[in-house]
């Protein structure tokens with residue numbers, strides 16, 4: 181065992197968040213902070229190695245994190261704000277998509293995906309301002325989705341679920357709000373409750389693989405193998421290249437075996 185190790189010195193502007201880790205895919209607590217990389221001898225810092233960097237969503241399970249030099253963080257904050265402004269402007273003229281480098285991207289999905297990154301950049305006040313503006317302009321679904329995502333990241337699961345419910349009340353056919361509610365219910369182990377929102381979303385957009393795939397995890401947890409086999413087949417039908425995903429075909433065969441069904445794939 182080496183007596184020297186790398187660590188972070190002088191952590192500040194710490195933000196504690198909850199999200200799925202991009203490295204180990206575990207749902208759990210993470211920390212974002214500004215610090216200096218340093219070489220330690222036992223637990224004694226002996227040699228600072230770089231200028232200050234920001235660790236983004238340092239995972240408490242696998243210790244994975246992105247490290248960004250402060251100058252880059254500042255650029256990213258400006259870029260994230262610009263993207264949010266473009267999305268809000270598109271929402272204001274009644275569009276579901278906005279132009280992102282010449283490509284149409286979905287407004288609501290991109291907006292809610294940016295939330296955790298913006299908070300981990302220590303820019304939550306900006307999101308509160310965006311939330312207020314969406315509320316004042318009466319874009320209630322987007323307002324509640326952003327608010328829910330902020331609450332979710334801050335570890336306030338029940339309040340976030342309530343916000344997503346309000347988003348669905350505002351726009352019952354908004355599949356992303358249904359997806360967000362299903363997702364947070366999954367994280368809290370409410371699989372049967374999550375199922376109803378995922379099923380609704382899937383019915384509204386039957387060709388969207390991202391809305392049907394979460395049901396695999398739902399039925400795996402509720403051990404509803406017949407339904408699970410149906411969903412695997414829907415996935416293979418929607419995205420034929422998935423038949424080359426070994427893990428998927430293997431799981432599908434396992435599920436079929438459970439219920440004595442002949443697999444139609446693999």
Ligand SMILES: [Zn+2]
Nearest residue numbers: 201204239242
């Ligand atoms: Zn992790």
